[in-house]
Amino acid sequence: MSLIGVAALVGIVLAAAGVLGFAFVVARPQPMLYCYLATLLFVSQGDGGQGGLSDGDIYGRGTGVLPVALITVYLWSMAAIAFARRRVAGRPLEPFNVYKYFWLFNILFAFHMIAAAWLGIPLSQSLSMLGLISVVNVSIFFYVLLALLDSPEDLRKLTKFFIICASIRGVYALIRFLFFGGDPSNPYALLEQRDVTITFANAADLAVASATAFWCAWQLTNRYSEMRVSARLGCLALLAMESSLVVFSAHRSSWAGFGLATMVFFATVPRRRRKWAALATAVFVAVAATAVAATAVKRFGAGAAPGASLVDMLLPDFKSTQASPEERGRPRELGYALDTILAHPIFGVGSWGKYEGWGIPWQQGENAYGFFHSALGNIALKGGILGLSLFLGMLFAPVNFTYRQRSSIPHSDRGIYYAGVAGLAYLLPTLLVEAGNTEVRTMQVLALLVALPYVVYRATRPELYPDGSIVPVQPRARAPRFGHARLLPQRGRPGTP
Numbered sequence: 001m002s003l004i005g006v007a008a009l010v011g012i013v014l015a016a017a018g019v020l021g022f023a024f025v026v027a028r029p030q031p032m033l034y035c036y037l038a039t040l041l042f043v044s045q046g047d048g049g050q051g052g053l054s055d056g057d058i059y060g061r062g063t064g065v066l067p068v069a070l071i072t073v074y075l076w077s078m079a080a081i082a083f084a085r086r087r088v089a090g091r092p093l094e095p096f097n098v099y100k101y102f103w104l105f106n107i108l109f110a111f112h113m114i115a116a117a118w119l120g121i122p123l124s125q126s127l128s129m130l131g132l133i134s135v136v137n138v139s140i141f142f143y144v145l146l147a148l149l150d151s152p153e154d155l156r157k158l159t160k161f162f163i164i165c166a167s168i169r170g171v172y173a174l175i176r177f178l179f180f181g182g183d184p185s186n187p188y189a190l191l192e193q194r195d196v197t198i199t200f201a202n203a204a205d206l207a208v209a210s211a212t213a214f215w216c217a218w219q220l221t222n223r224y225s226e227m228r229v230s231a232r233l234g235c236l237a238l239l240a241m242e243s244s245l246v247v248f249s250a251h252r253s254s255w256a257g258f259g260l261a262t263m264v265f266f267a268t269v270p271r272r273r274r275k276w277a278a279l280a281t282a283v284f285v286a287v288a289a290t291a292v293a294a295t296a297v298k299r300f301g302a303g304a305a306p307g308a309s310l311v312d313m314l315l316p317d318f319k320s321t322q323a324s325p326e327e328r329g330r331p332r333e334l335g336y337a338l339d340t341i342l343a344h345p346i347f348g349v350g351s352w353g354k355y356e357g358w359g360i361p362w363q364q365g366e367n368a369y370g371f372f373h374s375a376l377g378n379i380a381l382k383g384g385i386l387g388l389s390l391f392l393g394m395l396f397a398p399v400n401f402t403y404r405q406r407s408s409i410p411h412s413d414r415g416i417y418y419a420g421v422a423g424l425a426y427l428l429p430t431l432l433v434e435a436g437n438t439e440v441r442t443m444q445v446l447a448l449l450v451a452l453p454y455v456v457y458r459a460t461r462p463e464l465y466p467d468g469s470i471v472p473v474q475p476r477a478r479a480p481r482f483g484h485a486r487l488l489p490q491r492g493r494p495g496t497p
Contacts, residue, residue, distance in 0.1 A: 041165040045441040059440040067123040079140045082147035101393035102139035112351045121352045130370040131351025134443040141447035155459035159416045166212040170241050173199050199245045203430045204445040206254050210261045211423035213242035218415040247291045257426035264422045337372045348384035375437035402453040420452025
Protein backbone atom coordinates (compact mmCIF):
# COMPACT_ATOMS: atom_id res chain seq x y z
CA MET A 1 0.00 0.00 0.00
CA SER A 2 1.32 3.44 -0.91
CA LEU A 3 2.07 6.15 1.64
CA ILE A 4 -1.00 8.10 0.50
CA GLY A 5 -3.18 5.03 1.02
CA VAL A 6 -1.83 4.49 4.54
CA ALA A 7 -2.42 8.14 5.41
CA ALA A 8 -5.98 7.94 4.06
CA LEU A 9 -6.66 4.76 6.06
CA VAL A 10 -5.32 6.33 9.26
CA GLY A 11 -7.45 9.42 8.63
CA ILE A 12 -10.57 7.32 8.16
CA VAL A 13 -9.88 5.33 11.34
CA LEU A 14 -9.28 8.47 13.37
CA ALA A 15 -12.43 10.10 11.98
CA ALA A 16 -14.48 7.02 12.83
CA ALA A 17 -12.99 6.90 16.33
CA GLY A 18 -13.81 10.58 16.79
CA VAL A 19 -17.42 10.08 15.72
CA LEU A 20 -17.82 7.04 18.00
CA GLY A 21 -16.17 8.88 20.89
CA PHE A 22 -18.46 11.87 20.46
CA ALA A 23 -21.49 9.59 20.33
CA PHE A 24 -20.36 7.87 23.53
CA VAL A 25 -19.86 11.09 25.52
CA VAL A 26 -23.20 12.45 24.25
CA ALA A 27 -24.90 9.25 25.43
CA ARG A 28 -22.95 9.08 28.73
CA PRO A 29 -21.54 12.54 29.54
CA GLN A 30 -21.45 12.19 33.35
CA PRO A 31 -17.96 10.57 33.50
CA MET A 32 -16.57 13.55 31.63
CA LEU A 33 -18.24 15.90 34.12
CA TYR A 34 -17.00 14.03 37.17
CA CYS A 35 -13.43 14.02 35.84
CA TYR A 36 -13.70 17.80 35.61
CA LEU A 37 -15.16 18.07 39.12
CA ALA A 38 -12.40 15.85 40.52
CA THR A 39 -9.81 18.13 38.95
CA LEU A 40 -11.39 21.20 40.53
CA LEU A 41 -11.67 19.60 43.96
CA PHE A 42 -8.21 18.02 44.10
CA VAL A 43 -5.78 20.00 41.92
CA SER A 44 -4.56 23.31 43.34
CA GLN A 45 -3.80 26.37 41.27
CA GLY A 46 -0.61 28.38 41.69
CA ASP A 47 -0.67 32.11 41.16
CA GLY A 48 2.79 32.77 39.84
CA GLY A 49 2.71 36.12 41.55
CA GLN A 50 0.34 37.49 38.95
CA GLY A 51 -3.09 37.48 40.43
CA GLY A 52 -3.87 33.85 39.86
CA LEU A 53 -2.28 33.49 36.40
CA SER A 54 -0.42 30.19 36.44
CA ASP A 55 1.19 28.87 33.28
CA GLY A 56 2.95 26.04 35.07
CA ASP A 57 -0.08 23.94 35.98
CA ILE A 58 -3.24 22.54 34.43
CA TYR A 59 -5.08 25.85 34.84
CA GLY A 60 -2.55 27.84 32.84
CA ARG A 61 -1.93 28.36 29.12
CA GLY A 62 1.31 26.40 29.15
CA THR A 63 3.45 27.46 26.18
CA GLY A 64 0.73 29.85 25.02
CA VAL A 65 -0.26 28.10 21.80
CA LEU A 66 -3.94 28.42 22.74
CA PRO A 67 -5.46 31.74 23.84
CA VAL A 68 -7.06 30.01 26.86
CA ALA A 69 -6.09 27.20 29.23
CA LEU A 70 -6.61 23.62 28.09
CA ILE A 71 -9.03 23.02 30.98
CA THR A 72 -11.16 25.86 29.63
CA VAL A 73 -11.26 24.12 26.25
CA TYR A 74 -12.40 20.99 28.11
CA LEU A 75 -15.19 23.02 29.76
CA TRP A 76 -16.34 24.42 26.44
CA SER A 77 -16.32 20.89 24.97
CA MET A 78 -18.55 19.69 27.81
CA ALA A 79 -20.93 22.56 27.11
CA ALA A 80 -21.11 21.62 23.42
CA ILE A 81 -21.81 17.99 24.32
CA ALA A 82 -24.46 18.99 26.88
CA PHE A 83 -26.12 21.23 24.29
CA ALA A 84 -26.11 18.48 21.66
CA ARG A 85 -27.51 15.97 24.15
CA ARG A 86 -30.38 18.20 25.19
CA ARG A 87 -31.17 19.11 21.60
CA VAL A 88 -31.34 15.45 20.63
CA ALA A 89 -33.55 14.66 23.64
CA GLY A 90 -35.67 17.78 23.07
CA ARG A 91 -35.50 18.76 26.74
CA PRO A 92 -35.37 22.52 27.32
CA LEU A 93 -33.95 24.15 30.45
CA GLU A 94 -36.24 26.04 32.78
CA PRO A 95 -36.03 29.86 32.70
CA PHE A 96 -34.43 30.25 36.13
CA ASN A 97 -33.97 33.74 37.55
CA VAL A 98 -30.17 33.73 37.15
CA TYR A 99 -30.20 33.26 33.37
CA LYS A 100 -30.97 36.89 32.59
CA TYR A 101 -27.79 37.98 34.38
CA PHE A 102 -25.76 35.37 32.52
CA TRP A 103 -27.12 36.43 29.14
CA LEU A 104 -26.67 40.14 29.74
CA PHE A 105 -23.12 39.69 31.01
CA ASN A 106 -22.23 37.47 28.04
CA ILE A 107 -23.63 40.12 25.68
CA LEU A 108 -21.45 42.72 27.40
CA PHE A 109 -18.45 40.44 26.98
CA ALA A 110 -19.30 39.91 23.30
CA PHE A 111 -19.23 43.68 22.75
CA HIS A 112 -15.84 43.76 24.48
CA MET A 113 -14.57 41.10 22.09
CA ILE A 114 -15.87 43.05 19.08
CA ALA A 115 -14.16 46.19 20.37
CA ALA A 116 -10.93 44.27 20.93
CA ALA A 117 -10.98 42.94 17.37
CA TRP A 118 -11.69 46.46 16.05
CA LEU A 119 -8.75 47.88 18.04
CA GLY A 120 -6.40 45.06 17.05
CA ILE A 121 -6.05 43.63 20.58
CA PRO A 122 -4.57 40.09 20.50
CA LEU A 123 -7.00 37.30 21.36
CA SER A 124 -4.71 36.15 24.19
CA GLN A 125 -5.25 39.51 25.91
CA SER A 126 -8.99 39.85 25.36
CA LEU A 127 -9.47 36.25 26.61
CA SER A 128 -6.99 36.58 29.47
CA MET A 129 -8.05 35.47 32.94
CA LEU A 130 -7.28 39.03 34.05
CA GLY A 131 -10.39 40.04 32.11
CA LEU A 132 -14.02 38.92 32.14
CA ILE A 133 -13.75 35.46 30.57
CA SER A 134 -13.85 33.85 34.02
CA VAL A 135 -17.37 35.18 34.61
CA VAL A 136 -18.50 33.91 31.21
CA ASN A 137 -17.12 30.50 32.14
CA VAL A 138 -19.23 30.58 35.31
CA SER A 139 -22.35 30.69 33.14
CA ILE A 140 -21.03 27.90 30.92
CA PHE A 141 -20.30 25.56 33.83
CA PHE A 142 -23.70 26.40 35.32
CA TYR A 143 -25.32 25.32 32.05
CA VAL A 144 -23.32 22.07 31.99
CA LEU A 145 -24.36 21.17 35.54
CA LEU A 146 -28.05 21.90 34.92
CA ALA A 147 -28.03 20.05 31.61
CA LEU A 148 -26.30 16.88 32.82
CA LEU A 149 -27.62 16.49 36.38
CA ASP A 150 -31.40 16.32 36.29
CA SER A 151 -32.59 13.28 38.24
CA PRO A 152 -32.70 12.20 41.90
CA GLU A 153 -30.03 9.59 41.17
CA ASP A 154 -27.77 12.26 39.65
CA LEU A 155 -28.24 14.39 42.76
CA ARG A 156 -27.35 11.53 45.12
CA LYS A 157 -24.21 10.77 43.11
CA LEU A 158 -23.19 14.44 43.08
CA THR A 159 -23.71 14.84 46.83
CA LYS A 160 -21.77 11.67 47.65
CA PHE A 161 -18.98 12.59 45.22
CA PHE A 162 -18.67 16.13 46.61
CA ILE A 163 -18.56 15.03 50.26
CA ILE A 164 -16.12 12.18 49.65
CA CYS A 165 -13.75 14.37 47.63
CA ALA A 166 -13.91 17.15 50.25
CA SER A 167 -13.20 14.60 53.00
CA ILE A 168 -10.18 13.12 51.23
CA ARG A 169 -8.82 16.56 50.41
CA GLY A 170 -9.39 17.67 54.00
CA VAL A 171 -7.56 14.68 55.53
CA TYR A 172 -4.64 15.31 53.19
CA ALA A 173 -4.50 19.00 54.11
CA LEU A 174 -4.75 18.32 57.84
CA ILE A 175 -1.91 15.77 57.78
CA ARG A 176 0.18 18.16 55.71
CA PHE A 177 -0.55 20.98 58.18
CA LEU A 178 0.32 18.93 61.27
CA PHE A 179 3.42 17.12 60.05
CA PHE A 180 4.78 18.59 56.81
CA GLY A 181 4.74 22.36 57.16
CA GLY A 182 1.32 23.10 55.68
CA ASP A 183 0.53 24.43 52.23
CA PRO A 184 3.77 25.04 50.27
CA SER A 185 2.10 27.99 48.50
CA ASN A 186 1.95 29.85 51.83
CA PRO A 187 2.10 33.56 50.83
CA TYR A 188 2.81 34.73 54.37
CA ALA A 189 5.98 32.66 54.55
CA LEU A 190 7.08 33.18 50.94
CA LEU A 191 6.30 36.89 50.52
CA GLU A 192 6.15 38.29 54.04
CA GLN A 193 8.69 35.97 55.73
CA ARG A 194 6.33 35.30 58.63
CA ASP A 195 6.70 32.15 60.70
CA VAL A 196 3.16 30.84 60.24
CA THR A 197 1.87 27.50 58.92
CA ILE A 198 -1.42 27.37 57.03
CA THR A 199 -3.78 24.64 55.84
CA PHE A 200 -4.78 26.10 52.48
CA ALA A 201 -3.69 29.16 50.53
CA ASN A 202 -6.38 28.89 47.85
CA ALA A 203 -9.91 30.24 48.32
CA ALA A 204 -11.44 27.40 46.31
CA ASP A 205 -10.28 24.77 48.81
CA LEU A 206 -11.63 26.81 51.71
CA ALA A 207 -14.97 27.42 49.99
CA VAL A 208 -15.38 23.66 49.53
CA ALA A 209 -14.42 23.13 53.18
CA SER A 210 -16.98 25.71 54.33
CA ALA A 211 -19.78 24.18 52.23
CA THR A 212 -18.90 20.71 53.54
CA ALA A 213 -18.85 21.92 57.15
CA PHE A 214 -22.27 23.49 56.61
CA TRP A 215 -23.64 20.23 55.18
CA CYS A 216 -22.37 18.29 58.20
CA ALA A 217 -23.84 20.81 60.65
CA TRP A 218 -27.19 20.77 58.87
CA GLN A 219 -27.32 16.97 58.80
CA LEU A 220 -26.54 16.76 62.52
CA THR A 221 -29.12 19.39 63.38
CA ASN A 222 -31.97 18.31 61.14
CA ARG A 223 -31.50 14.58 60.53
CA TYR A 224 -29.85 13.46 63.76
CA SER A 225 -32.59 10.97 64.67
CA GLU A 226 -32.46 9.39 61.19
CA MET A 227 -28.69 8.82 61.28
CA ARG A 228 -26.80 5.82 62.55
CA VAL A 229 -24.28 6.29 65.34
CA SER A 230 -21.41 5.83 62.88
CA ALA A 231 -22.88 8.48 60.56
CA ARG A 232 -23.26 10.91 63.46
CA LEU A 233 -19.66 10.42 64.55
CA GLY A 234 -18.48 10.74 60.96
CA CYS A 235 -20.35 14.01 60.49
CA LEU A 236 -18.98 15.37 63.78
CA ALA A 237 -15.42 14.47 62.81
CA LEU A 238 -15.84 15.92 59.32
CA LEU A 239 -17.38 19.12 60.72
CA ALA A 240 -14.46 19.57 63.11
CA MET A 241 -11.88 18.88 60.41
CA GLU A 242 -13.36 21.14 57.74
CA SER A 243 -13.86 23.96 60.25
CA SER A 244 -10.26 23.69 61.43
CA LEU A 245 -9.06 23.92 57.83
CA VAL A 246 -10.74 27.32 57.50
CA VAL A 247 -9.66 28.58 60.93
CA PHE A 248 -5.99 27.64 60.45
CA SER A 249 -5.82 29.06 56.93
CA ALA A 250 -4.85 32.39 58.58
CA HIS A 251 -6.92 34.28 55.99
CA ARG A 252 -8.88 37.19 57.44
CA SER A 253 -11.34 37.01 54.55
CA SER A 254 -11.81 33.28 55.26
CA TRP A 255 -12.64 33.96 58.90
CA ALA A 256 -15.17 36.60 57.91
CA GLY A 257 -16.67 34.35 55.24
CA PHE A 258 -16.93 31.42 57.64
CA GLY A 259 -18.80 33.70 60.02
CA LEU A 260 -21.27 34.53 57.24
CA ALA A 261 -21.67 30.82 56.44
CA THR A 262 -22.42 30.20 60.13
CA MET A 263 -25.14 32.86 59.96
CA VAL A 264 -26.62 31.10 56.93
CA PHE A 265 -26.67 27.86 58.91
CA PHE A 266 -28.54 29.44 61.82
CA ALA A 267 -31.00 31.10 59.42
CA THR A 268 -31.86 27.77 57.75
CA VAL A 269 -32.45 25.81 60.95
CA PRO A 270 -36.18 25.21 61.59
CA ARG A 271 -37.59 27.29 64.43
CA ARG A 272 -38.32 24.30 66.63
CA ARG A 273 -34.61 23.40 66.61
CA ARG A 274 -33.12 26.88 66.91
CA LYS A 275 -32.71 26.73 70.68
CA TRP A 276 -30.36 23.77 70.52
CA ALA A 277 -28.81 25.03 67.30
CA ALA A 278 -28.07 28.37 68.98
CA LEU A 279 -26.39 26.62 71.91
CA ALA A 280 -24.28 24.43 69.64
CA THR A 281 -23.42 27.41 67.43
CA ALA A 282 -22.37 29.48 70.47
CA VAL A 283 -20.00 26.73 71.65
CA PHE A 284 -18.65 26.30 68.14
CA VAL A 285 -18.12 30.05 67.67
CA ALA A 286 -16.35 30.32 71.03
CA VAL A 287 -13.90 27.56 70.13
CA ALA A 288 -13.39 28.93 66.61
CA ALA A 289 -12.88 32.50 67.89
CA THR A 290 -10.22 31.30 70.33
CA ALA A 291 -8.40 29.47 67.54
CA VAL A 292 -8.72 32.50 65.26
CA ALA A 293 -7.27 34.80 67.92
CA ALA A 294 -4.32 32.47 68.49
CA THR A 295 -3.67 32.20 64.75
CA ALA A 296 -3.98 35.97 64.30
CA VAL A 297 -1.45 36.64 67.05
CA LYS A 298 0.98 34.21 65.44
CA ARG A 299 0.53 35.71 61.97
CA PHE A 300 0.45 39.42 62.84
CA GLY A 301 2.02 39.59 66.30
CA ALA A 302 5.63 39.76 65.12
CA GLY A 303 5.09 43.00 63.23
CA ALA A 304 2.75 44.63 65.72
CA ALA A 305 3.69 47.64 67.79
CA PRO A 306 4.08 47.11 71.56
CA GLY A 307 0.69 47.14 73.25
CA ALA A 308 -1.25 46.81 69.99
CA SER A 309 -4.78 45.45 70.32
CA LEU A 310 -6.09 42.38 68.50
CA VAL A 311 -8.01 44.65 66.11
CA ASP A 312 -4.80 46.55 65.28
CA MET A 313 -3.05 43.26 64.59
CA LEU A 314 -5.90 42.02 62.39
CA LEU A 315 -5.94 45.23 60.32
CA PRO A 316 -2.31 46.21 59.81
CA ASP A 317 -2.82 47.31 56.20
CA PHE A 318 -3.49 50.91 57.15
CA LYS A 319 -0.88 50.97 59.94
CA SER A 320 2.31 51.84 58.10
CA THR A 321 4.50 50.88 61.05
CA GLN A 322 2.97 47.41 61.29
CA ALA A 323 2.26 46.47 57.70
CA SER A 324 4.55 44.43 55.49
CA PRO A 325 5.60 45.94 52.14
CA GLU A 326 2.80 43.97 50.45
CA GLU A 327 0.20 45.18 52.95
CA ARG A 328 1.37 48.79 52.60
CA GLY A 329 0.87 48.52 48.84
CA ARG A 330 -2.76 47.44 49.08
CA PRO A 331 -4.25 50.91 49.82
CA ARG A 332 -2.22 52.52 47.02
CA GLU A 333 -3.22 49.77 44.62
CA LEU A 334 -6.87 50.34 45.49
CA GLY A 335 -6.51 54.09 45.02
CA TYR A 336 -4.91 53.77 41.57
CA ALA A 337 -7.57 51.31 40.40
CA LEU A 338 -10.41 53.43 41.78
CA ASP A 339 -9.20 56.45 39.81
CA THR A 340 -9.35 54.42 36.60
CA ILE A 341 -12.78 53.00 37.44
CA LEU A 342 -14.16 56.50 38.01
CA ALA A 343 -12.70 57.58 34.66
CA HIS A 344 -14.50 54.70 32.86
CA PRO A 345 -17.57 54.10 35.03
CA ILE A 346 -20.14 52.50 32.72
CA PHE A 347 -18.45 49.91 30.52
CA GLY A 348 -14.97 49.80 32.09
CA VAL A 349 -11.59 49.72 30.36
CA GLY A 350 -12.28 46.44 28.55
CA SER A 351 -11.23 42.89 29.30
CA TRP A 352 -7.70 43.71 28.15
CA GLY A 353 -7.43 47.08 29.94
CA LYS A 354 -5.19 48.18 32.80
CA TYR A 355 -5.14 50.94 35.37
CA GLU A 356 -2.43 53.55 35.82
CA GLY A 357 -0.14 53.03 38.79
CA TRP A 358 3.46 52.70 39.89
CA GLY A 359 5.59 51.37 42.72
CA ILE A 360 3.49 48.33 43.67
CA PRO A 361 5.99 45.52 44.50
CA TRP A 362 4.04 42.63 42.99
CA GLN A 363 2.86 44.49 39.85
CA GLN A 364 5.63 43.46 37.48
CA GLY A 365 5.93 41.93 34.03
CA GLU A 366 3.52 42.05 31.10
CA ASN A 367 0.46 41.70 33.36
CA ALA A 368 1.42 44.58 35.65
CA TYR A 369 -1.53 46.78 36.67
CA GLY A 370 -3.97 44.49 34.90
CA PHE A 371 -5.51 43.40 38.21
CA PHE A 372 -5.71 44.36 41.87
CA HIS A 373 -6.71 42.60 45.07
CA SER A 374 -10.47 42.62 44.68
CA ALA A 375 -12.47 40.40 42.36
CA LEU A 376 -15.44 42.77 42.54
CA GLY A 377 -13.13 45.70 41.88
CA ASN A 378 -11.51 43.91 38.94
CA ILE A 379 -14.89 43.29 37.35
CA ALA A 380 -15.82 46.95 37.89
CA LEU A 381 -12.48 47.95 36.34
CA LYS A 382 -12.86 45.75 33.26
CA GLY A 383 -16.66 45.77 32.85
CA GLY A 384 -17.70 49.00 34.57
CA ILE A 385 -20.63 49.44 36.89
CA LEU A 386 -22.76 47.53 34.36
CA GLY A 387 -20.56 44.44 34.56
CA LEU A 388 -20.32 44.63 38.35
CA SER A 389 -24.10 44.95 38.72
CA LEU A 390 -24.70 41.90 36.53
CA PHE A 391 -22.12 39.87 38.44
CA LEU A 392 -23.71 40.79 41.77
CA GLY A 393 -27.05 39.75 40.27
CA MET A 394 -25.53 36.31 39.54
CA LEU A 395 -24.49 35.99 43.19
CA PHE A 396 -27.74 37.09 44.79
CA ALA A 397 -30.16 35.39 42.34
CA PRO A 398 -29.47 31.91 43.83
CA VAL A 399 -29.93 33.33 47.34
CA ASN A 400 -33.36 34.65 46.37
CA PHE A 401 -34.21 31.41 44.57
CA THR A 402 -33.12 29.29 47.53
CA TYR A 403 -35.32 31.24 49.93
CA ARG A 404 -38.39 31.22 47.68
CA GLN A 405 -38.25 27.53 46.79
CA ARG A 406 -37.02 26.13 50.10
CA SER A 407 -40.30 24.54 51.12
CA SER A 408 -40.60 22.61 47.85
CA ILE A 409 -37.33 20.73 48.46
CA PRO A 410 -37.48 17.31 50.15
CA HIS A 411 -36.15 17.41 53.70
CA SER A 412 -33.40 14.90 52.95
CA ASP A 413 -31.95 17.10 50.20
CA ARG A 414 -32.02 20.45 51.94
CA GLY A 415 -28.51 20.14 53.35
CA ILE A 416 -26.85 20.19 49.93
CA TYR A 417 -29.51 22.66 48.73
CA TYR A 418 -28.49 25.24 51.34
CA ALA A 419 -24.77 24.37 51.12
CA GLY A 420 -24.48 26.33 47.86
CA VAL A 421 -25.66 29.54 49.55
CA ALA A 422 -23.36 28.89 52.53
CA GLY A 423 -20.41 28.53 50.16
CA LEU A 424 -21.36 31.76 48.40
CA ALA A 425 -21.59 33.52 51.77
CA TYR A 426 -18.08 32.31 52.55
CA LEU A 427 -16.76 33.64 49.22
CA LEU A 428 -18.21 37.16 49.53
CA PRO A 429 -15.35 38.62 51.64
CA THR A 430 -12.84 36.81 49.44
CA LEU A 431 -14.32 38.37 46.31
CA LEU A 432 -14.13 41.74 48.00
CA VAL A 433 -10.46 41.70 49.04
CA GLU A 434 -8.79 39.06 46.83
CA ALA A 435 -8.38 38.71 43.07
CA GLY A 436 -10.35 35.47 42.86
CA ASN A 437 -11.77 36.32 39.43
CA THR A 438 -8.31 35.79 37.91
CA GLU A 439 -8.23 32.15 39.08
CA VAL A 440 -9.85 29.49 36.91
CA ARG A 441 -10.38 27.13 39.84
CA THR A 442 -11.92 29.66 42.24
CA MET A 443 -14.43 30.88 39.66
CA GLN A 444 -15.42 27.35 38.66
CA VAL A 445 -15.99 26.40 42.30
CA LEU A 446 -18.08 29.58 42.52
CA ALA A 447 -20.12 28.32 39.54
CA LEU A 448 -20.67 24.99 41.31
CA LEU A 449 -21.93 26.77 44.43
CA VAL A 450 -24.23 29.02 42.39
CA ALA A 451 -25.65 26.00 40.58
CA LEU A 452 -26.23 23.74 43.61
CA PRO A 453 -29.68 25.10 44.62
CA TYR A 454 -30.89 24.90 41.02
CA VAL A 455 -29.48 21.40 40.52
CA VAL A 456 -31.25 20.20 43.67
CA TYR A 457 -34.51 21.85 42.63
CA ARG A 458 -34.27 20.46 39.10
CA ALA A 459 -33.41 16.94 40.27
CA THR A 460 -36.27 16.78 42.78
CA ARG A 461 -38.96 18.27 40.54
CA PRO A 462 -41.00 16.62 37.76
CA GLU A 463 -38.98 15.69 34.71
CA LEU A 464 -39.83 16.98 31.25
CA TYR A 465 -41.07 14.94 28.33
CA PRO A 466 -39.47 15.65 24.96
CA ASP A 467 -42.41 17.85 24.02
CA GLY A 468 -41.93 19.98 27.14
CA SER A 469 -44.86 18.65 29.17
CA ILE A 470 -44.50 17.76 32.81
CA VAL A 471 -44.65 14.30 34.34
CA PRO A 472 -46.74 14.59 37.53
CA VAL A 473 -45.16 13.25 40.71
CA GLN A 474 -46.60 12.02 43.95
CA PRO A 475 -48.03 14.88 46.04
CA ARG A 476 -45.75 16.09 48.80
CA ALA A 477 -46.73 16.19 52.42
CA ARG A 478 -46.26 19.93 52.45
CA ALA A 479 -47.23 22.15 49.55
CA PRO A 480 -44.53 24.53 48.31
CA ARG A 481 -44.80 28.09 49.50
CA PHE A 482 -44.19 29.32 45.98
CA GLY A 483 -45.36 26.83 43.42
CA HIS A 484 -43.19 26.05 40.43
CA ALA A 485 -45.84 27.44 38.11
CA ARG A 486 -43.64 30.48 37.66
CA LEU A 487 -40.73 28.38 36.50
CA LEU A 488 -42.28 25.62 34.40
CA PRO A 489 -45.12 25.57 31.87
CA GLN A 490 -48.05 23.77 33.50
CA ARG A 491 -49.41 20.99 31.32
CA GLY A 492 -50.94 17.63 31.97
CA ARG A 493 -49.73 14.21 30.96
CA PRO A 494 -49.20 13.68 27.24
CA GLY A 495 -52.49 12.66 25.72
CA THR A 496 -54.64 14.18 28.50
CA PRO A 497 -56.41 17.56 28.36
